[in-house]
Amino acid sequence: MEPQTDEARSRAGGCCPHLHEAVEFIGRRWTGAIIEVLRQDGPLRFSEIVQAIPGLSDRLCSERMKELEARGVVERTVHPGPPVRVEYDLTPMGRALEPSLSALRAWAHEWL
Amino acid sequence: MEPQTDEARSRAGGCCPHLHEAVEFIGRRWTGAIIEVLRQDGPLRFSEIVQAIPGLSDRLCSERMKELEARGVVERTVHPGPPVRVEYDLTPMGRALEPSLSALRAWAHEWL
Numbered sequence: 001m002e003p004q005t006d007e008a009r010s011r012a013g014g015c016c017p018h019l020h021e022a023v024e025f026i027g028r029r030w031t032g033a034i035i036e037v038l039r040q041d042g043p044l045r046f047s048e049i050v051q052a053i054p055g056l057s058d059r060l061c062s063e064r065m066k067e068l069e070a071r072g073v074v075e076r077t078v079h080p081g082p083p084v085r086v087e088y089d090l091t092p093m094g095r096a097l098e099p100s101l102s103a104l105r106a107w108a109h110e111w112l
Numbered sequence: 113m114e115p116q117t118d119e120a121r122s123r124a125g126g127c128c129p130h131l132h133e134a135v136e137f138i139g140r141r142w143t144g145a146i147i148e149v150l151r152q153d154g155p156l157r158f159s160e161i162v163q164a165i166p167g168l169s170d171r172l173c174s175e176r177m178k179e180l181e182a183r184g185v186v187e188r189t190v191h192p193g194p195p196v197r198v199e200y201d202l203t204p205m206g207r208a209l210e211p212s213l214s215a216l217r218a219w220a221h222e223w224l
Binding site for chain 2 (some may be wrong): 016020022023024031033036097099100101103104105106107108109110111
């Protein structure tokens with residue numbers, strides 16, 4: 001059997017694996033909220049991100065920031081001090097999520 | 113302290129709880145894929161949904177379909193037989209997710 005391209009799968013009525021991956025990536029607990037907060041107010045320090053998101057713990061925020069950085073959605077900049085300041089911001093890949101998040105925001109406001 | 117509206121929170125740089133809820137809802141494992149498959153080819157029978165999504169088990173599909181139905185995103189129709197036929201399709205609320213999913217699909221194809 002030949003490997004299927006995304007388009008062939010899509011035509012065949014299957015689900016697109018890239019979309020599947022994207023949807024589960026931004027849907028991980030707190031990921032959407034972190035991206036949203038950075039989009040509005042980035043660059044932000046770690047403590048400012050935690051403060052902006054009620055319910056988000058330091059531990060989970062740190063886990064998510066590492067994932068987002070590894071994925072290329074967020075970049076971490078160290079400004080040498082003193083005092084040293086570490087800031088996080090969206091990369092172009094992260095900013096490119098805006099149309100999806102804004103469509104989802106509109107949906108949420110209409111339907112939830 | 114007065115309860116904050118979404119907009120006040122958003123202005124204050126917090127994350128919008130509705131967006132947060134929406135993003136985590138569609139990000140639940142397999143949810144995006146199921147919505148996508150129904151959007152393309154719905155109405156579908158349970159077995160057709162499972163078949164269209166490689167890796168999705170009967171058990172998880174059944175769990176997700178119940179959640180999607182409870183949330184109002186999917187509706188289940190029983191066509192009295194014989195043979196009885198049960199079909200699933202997106203509701204208007206489910207179809208309204210299309211702009212978000214299509215923006216996310218575009219992002220995924222460009223960046224993943």
